[in-house]
Amino acid sequence: xxxxxxxxxxxxxxxxxxxxxxxxxxxxxxxxxxxxxxxxxxxxxxxxxxxxxxxxxxxxxxxxxxxxxxxxxxxxxxxxxxxxxxxxxxxxxxxxxxxxxxxxxxxxxxxxxxxxxxxxxxxxxxxxxxxxxxxxxxxxxxxxxxxxxxxxxxxxxxxxxxxxxxxxxxxxxxxxxxxxxxxxxxxxxxxxxxxxxxxxxxxxxxxxxxxxxxxxxxxxxxxxxxxxxxxxxxxxxxxxxxxxxxxxxxxxxxxxxxxxxxxxxxxxxxxxxxxxxxxxxxxxxxxxxxxxxxxxxxxxxxxxxxxxxxxxxxxxxxxxxxxxxxxxxxxxxxxxxxxxxxxxxxxxxxxxxxxxxxxxxxxxxxxxxxxxxxxxxxxxxxxxxxxxxxxxxxxxxxxxxxxxxxxxxxxxxxxxxxxxxxxxxxxxxxxxxxxxxxxxxxxxxxxxxxxxxxxxxxxxxxxxxxxxxxxxxxx
Amino acid sequence: xxxxxxxxxxxxxxxxxxxxxxxxxxxxxxxxxxxxxxxxxxxxxxxxxxxxxxxxxxxxxxxxxxxxxxxxxxxxxxxxxxxxxxxxxxxxxxxxxxxxxxxxxxxxxxxxxxxxxxxxxxxxxxxxxxxxxxxxxxxxxxxxxxxxxxxxxxxxxxxxxxxxxxxxxxxxxxxxxxxxxxxxxxxxxxxxxxxxxxxxxxxxxxxxxxxxxxxxxxxxxxxxxxxxxxxxxxxxxxxxxxxxxxxxxxxxxxxxxxxxxxxxxxxxxxxxxxxxxxxxxxxxxxxxxxxxxxxxxxxxxxxxxxxxxxxxxxxxxxxxxxxxxxxxxxxxxxxxxxxxxxxxxxxxxxxxxxxxxxxxxxxxxxxxxxxxxxxxxxxxxxxxxxxxxxxxxxxxxxxxxxxxxxxxxxxxxxxxxxxxxxxxxxxxxxxxxxxxxxxxxxxxxxxxxxxxxxxxxxxxxxxxxxxxxxxxxxx
Numbered sequence: 001x002x003x004x005x006x007x008x009x010x011x012x013x014x015x016x017x018x019x020x021x022x023x024x025x026x027x028x029x030x031x032x033x034x035x036x037x038x039x040x041x042x043x044x045x046x047x048x049x050x051x052x053x054x055x056x057x058x059x060x061x062x063x064x065x066x067x068x069x070x071x072x073x074x075x076x077x078x079x080x081x082x083x084x085x086x087x088x089x090x091x092x093x094x095x096x097x098x099x100x101x102x103x104x105x106x107x108x109x110x111x112x113x114x115x116x117x118x119x120x121x122x123x124x125x126x127x128x129x130x131x132x133x134x135x136x137x138x139x140x141x142x143x144x145x146x147x148x149x150x151x152x153x154x155x156x157x158x159x160x161x162x163x164x165x166x167x168x169x170x171x172x173x174x175x176x177x178x179x180x181x182x183x184x185x186x187x188x189x190x191x192x193x194x195x196x197x198x199x200x201x202x203x204x205x206x207x208x209x210x211x212x213x214x215x216x217x218x219x220x221x222x223x224x225x226x227x228x229x230x231x232x233x234x235x236x237x238x239x240x241x242x243x244x245x246x247x248x249x250x251x252x253x254x255x256x257x258x259x260x261x262x263x264x265x266x267x268x269x270x271x272x273x274x275x276x277x278x279x280x281x282x283x284x285x286x287x288x289x290x291x292x293x294x295x296x297x298x299x300x301x302x303x304x305x306x307x308x309x310x311x312x313x314x315x316x317x318x319x320x321x322x323x324x325x326x327x328x329x330x331x332x333x334x335x336x337x338x339x340x341x342x343x344x345x346x347x348x349x350x351x352x353x354x355x356x357x358x359x360x361x362x363x364x365x366x367x368x369x370x371x372x373x374x375x376x377x378x379x380x381x382x383x384x385x386x387x388x389x390x391x392x393x394x395x396x397x398x399x400x401x402x403x404x405x406x407x408x409x410x411x412x413x414x415x416x417x418x419x420x421x422x423x424x425x426x427x428x429x430x431x432x433x434x435x436x437x438x439x440x441x442x443x444x445x446x447x448x449x450x451x452x453x454x455x456x457x458x459x460x461x462x463x464x465x466x467x468x469x470x471x472x473x474x475x
Numbered sequence: 476x477x478x479x480x481x482x483x484x485x486x487x488x489x490x491x492x493x494x495x496x497x498x499x500x501x502x503x504x505x506x507x508x509x510x511x512x513x514x515x516x517x518x519x520x521x522x523x524x525x526x527x528x529x530x531x532x533x534x535x536x537x538x539x540x541x542x543x544x545x546x547x548x549x550x551x552x553x554x555x556x557x558x559x560x561x562x563x564x565x566x567x568x569x570x571x572x573x574x575x576x577x578x579x580x581x582x583x584x585x586x587x588x589x590x591x592x593x594x595x596x597x598x599x600x601x602x603x604x605x606x607x608x609x610x611x612x613x614x615x616x617x618x619x620x621x622x623x624x625x626x627x628x629x630x631x632x633x634x635x636x637x638x639x640x641x642x643x644x645x646x647x648x649x650x651x652x653x654x655x656x657x658x659x660x661x662x663x664x665x666x667x668x669x670x671x672x673x674x675x676x677x678x679x680x681x682x683x684x685x686x687x688x689x690x691x692x693x694x695x696x697x698x699x700x701x702x703x704x705x706x707x708x709x710x711x712x713x714x715x716x717x718x719x720x721x722x723x724x725x726x727x728x729x730x731x732x733x734x735x736x737x738x739x740x741x742x743x744x745x746x747x748x749x750x751x752x753x754x755x756x757x758x759x760x761x762x763x764x765x766x767x768x769x770x771x772x773x774x775x776x777x778x779x780x781x782x783x784x785x786x787x788x789x790x791x792x793x794x795x796x797x798x799x800x801x802x803x804x805x806x807x808x809x810x811x812x813x814x815x816x817x818x819x820x821x822x823x824x825x826x827x828x829x830x831x832x833x834x835x836x837x838x839x840x841x842x843x844x845x846x847x848x849x850x851x852x853x854x855x856x857x858x859x860x861x862x863x864x865x866x867x868x869x870x871x872x873x874x875x876x877x878x879x880x881x882x883x884x885x886x887x888x889x890x891x892x893x894x895x896x897x898x899x900x901x902x903x904x905x906x907x908x909x910x911x912x913x914x915x916x917x918x919x920x921x922x923x924x925x926x927x928x929x930x931x932x933x934x935x936x937x938x939x940x941x942x943x944x945x946x947x948x949x950x
Contacts, residue, residue: 101816108622122618134828135610143597146799147583181656181801185822197672197694213820219672324621324827326656341576345688347660351826352799353609 007042008049009376010296012057015050017295019059019070020401030060030068053376057383077390078399081411084205084226084234091200091223091245094216094440100209103422107431113463114454116422116431118258120319120406121454124377126370130322133364134357141356149352151343153179153329157359161315161329170304176331178340179350183288183316183328186339188214189346190284190312190330191249193338195220199248202241204233206409206438206447208258208286211251215440222440223247229400229409232257232264235271242279249282255299256289259438259449260409261402266300273305282335283311288328291320291371293404294379309333317358320371325354378406378453385452388461392468394475406453411446416474418448424470430463482517483524484851485771487532490525492770494534494545495876505535505543528851532858552865553874556886559680559701559709566675566698566720569691569915575684578897582906588938589929591897591906593733595794595881596929599852601845605797608839609832616831624827626818628654628804632834636790636804645779651806653815654825658763658791658803663689664821665759665787665805666724668813670695674723677716679708681884681913681922683733683761686726690915697915698722704875704884707732707739710746717754724757730774731764734913734924735884736877741775748780757810758786763803766795766846768879769854784808792833795846800829853881853928860927863936867943869950881928886921891949893923899945905938 018024031039036047051068054060058077060068071077107117145154152158158174165172180186187210195201197219203211205224215222223241227233233252241247254264254272264272276283287301303313312335316328327350332339343349361367382401385408389399396413412418418434425432433451435444454460493499506514511522526543529535533552535543546552582592620629627633633649640647655661662685670676672694678686680699690697698716702708708727716722729739729747739747751758762776778788787810791803802825807814818824836842857876860883864874871888887893893909900907908926910919929935 097816097820101819104625104819108625110619110622117622119622122621125618127616127618128614131610131613131616131828134613135606138606138609139603141602141606143600143602143798144585146597147585147592147594149799150579150583181822181826184820188821192692210820217667217817217820323618324624324824326822326824326826341572342692344576344579345572345659345685345692346663347656347801347822349799349801351656351801351829353606353832354826354828357828 008046008053009294009372011036011040011042011046011050012053013295015054016057016059016403024070026070028070029066030070032067053379056380058387059383077386078393078397078410080400081229081398081409083228091221092440094212094220094222097213097216099419100213100437103431103433103437106426111429112426113430113460115450115463115467116433117451117454118433120323122323123455124374124453125321125323126366129366130325130357130361133361134353137356137360138353141353145356146352149355150349151178152340153177153350154352154355154359156363157327157355158329160359160362165331168298168300168304172331176333176336178330178332178336178343179355180328180330180343181347181350182318182326183286183314184210185343185347186314186316186328186330187211187251187284187286189339189342190314190332190335191215191218191220191251193332193335193342194282194284194312195248200245202238202247202250202281204252204257205441206259206435206444208253209437211286212440220248224439224441227257227260227262229260230262231268232260232262233272235268235275238272239275242275242281247281249284250276251284251286252302253286253289254302255287256292256402256405256407258289258405259407259433261400261405261407263299263403264302269300269302270305273302273311277308277310281310285311285313287313288316288319289405290315292375292378292406294375294382295403299404303331306333312339320374321361321367322354322358325358326351327354327358375404381406381452381454381456382408384456385450385464388464392465394472397471406451408450408452410448410450412448412471414446414475416446416471418446421448421470421474425467428466428470430467432467483521483528484769484847486511486515486517486521486525487528488770490529491532491534491878499545501545503545504541505545507542528854531855533862534858552861553868553872553885555875556704556873556884558703566696567915569687569695569697572688572691574894575688575912578906578908578912581901586904587901588905588935590925590938590942591908592926592929593908595798597798598930599849599928600796600798604841605800605832605836608836609828612831612835613828616828620831621827624830625824626653627815628652628825629827629830629834631838632802632830633804635834635837640806643773643775643779647806651808651811653805653807653811653818654830655803655805655818656822656825657793657801658761658789659685660818660822661789661791661803661805662686662726662759662761664814664817665789665807665810666690666693666695666726668807668810668817669757669759669787670723675720677713677722677725677756679727679732680916681734681910681919683728684912686761687915695723699914699916702732702735702737704735705737706743707735707737708747710743710750713747714750717750717756722756724759725751726759726761727777728761728764729777730762731767731877731880731882733764733880734882734908736875736880736882738774738878739777744775744777745780748777748786752783752785756785760786760788762788763791763794764880765790767850767853767881769850769857770878774879778806781808787814795849796836796842797829797833800833801826802829802833850879856881856927856929856931857883859931860925860939863939867940869947872946881926883925883927885923885925887923887946889921889950891921891946893921896923896945896949900942903941903945905942907942
């Protein structure tokens, strides 16, 4: 069953790619189920499942008795944002914390519809199963585990994480891994290991606000390099920034970037790693959405192309398995020792029962089955929200079409200030993440990030209609 | 039963105090059980239990048929260290990490006898019971808890912690508390909230090496103020340091300091708070050993005398209930908001299952019963190691006699370098914590910290004899 699930997803992915890059154009008819089945060498049921998925994603639509047609590009789907204008990036002192903290407060209220949330829908995770595993693990736990699990962390868990890298063809061993209190701590430890106050650090623009907050806290200056909404950071602009400034590090999300959802193609990742290596600049690679791909395979991280040990790869189980457990990790390459010690002297170790439970869960199997179901559900929810953007937002609104993760980035037409929209929406019980949260400059005023990871139920639909109404009124 | 346990411990504590301050002198006979019972209005069995405890602590000894006598001051008990010489403290760049990390590596090996360990004996904690509570808690956990438990943390747990403050007469509410990944994170968050790189911070001398590491990592300068082996930091020297330097903060352990085991008397704590308030200097109060008192009551922290919100009180369950769970907290006074936000942007939240399990354990009751047994056991083990110091170490060795915690601080006679002793001992499978770990200056060369919290079994006794032999050979 796991097998056929994977096959139909692979097919759906290929077709979605063909649609996205224009090989299959709007209004075009898809091959019949019989044709596709023969051509691909898969069962008719696999094709049916793939078509159902694409339909749920809003990419194709069935017409009575005549088959499936591509809807992409029609009125129901908003166009993608334009690539960024090439401006030369400048370094900037960071001061975003207040607006971010206010925003975070608002999404903690359960009665608020969480379009602005950074967190995945907790209902998507096997919390009960994890609880069972934790319960049986904790009862067998050797008390000395508390000492054994000190940084770099639980050996069994590091082995399980290393295994997943190895399956993807990466030579990461348990001894390369430091377990952390979530990816956020991993990223902060990596940043602390390679910077000194006053240094400059390159980030994307727009970028994850927590990166800006970390820079702010450590007294670092940000150099924001524009990112392409589909393919990530602009390498030419990055090259100029590297030549002009002497950055201490570069902090990027290479796959399903928050907030854009952009995915750097593999050749671009390879080029990125080579470029940074020429300048001797470490890359802090935030890869927390790595497992949430809608395609056939996990996209390789930049770390896969790292021959110098300069890429500090950070991952987490918070978005893929166990939100709230606070278990993440870093593979800090040549900075391993600094990061492991840094961890020891800032928080000693990661919670022992959480480490042990996740290690035991991974060992038992079932993680990949859970992930397939999770990805499927997220890709369906993306289609639902994308269609709603097309239907409810004004013409001229643009939205990214991420191939993974659970964020849309929307550009609104005209002079709309999404900070004002945020306040109005919140008064109506709806949260959004306004664009200016994602930059240390006053940029992205007309943009917002939407979380499509929560259930698309009547409440969400009504809230989205209301949000659309507020935007129309502001136009 | 809980009641009588407390009563005999109170009696033992009073007698121990009388012995420590010289009211009962070496060789003096204690009142007979009948006399003491009548005089104190307690049962004979309570007196017996108190005498057994004092005997186990090595403070009194039974002579056949004639009763109990004070042994303090005889050959079996080493004298206390001298108070520190009054030197004016100077600020210093901190660079202790390498020796500390090497030391930490050595104590992680289970085959090494852990006299140098900073960790309590894991066998002293109700790990199985905690596991049970966690198992039943985790199965009922609402998935949304992951969002609810973001900094400042689990509301139920903050309520339970606030209750314990309130029982001690302190007006701490749940809204004053930030849950952290252990006390070490709490301390680091507090330090980060009130300092900027280049600032100076006052610490004790000797001081807990993790404080020095935190200063080092944040680019802060340390001002080490001498501490009295029994009563903590020298207030006159502190006053001079405050007048001379403009420190950004003061980081102290006011009860059962690591490494000295010193306990600041309450009037001194009150004076400390008033002195710092006059200078407007925040006190970061590391109070992780607070629950490990051998006396009748928990010593009041400096926080109890804080009327300005300048004391940032940090606690933990790692030494008293749940090592490895990594659950601690800060009560940061007027810096609450900064610390809570700082936590949110460095590690988001503390592991949800660990928070929930400890909250549920505290709610069920049984914590105080566990603590009484824990304190009893530690006080007995202190006596055992103290007697071994007297018997095995050379004449002229001095040792502190802490009224709580699980560390002895030993001063060896002559020119012994405990870093060399550390290497020799480690080769023999024994760890110690050499004095120079506890200062940014080359001080305390002839000192060492010993952990008496582990079982005093044949292995420990043999190792202690071996350690004594090594010291004799170095004399």
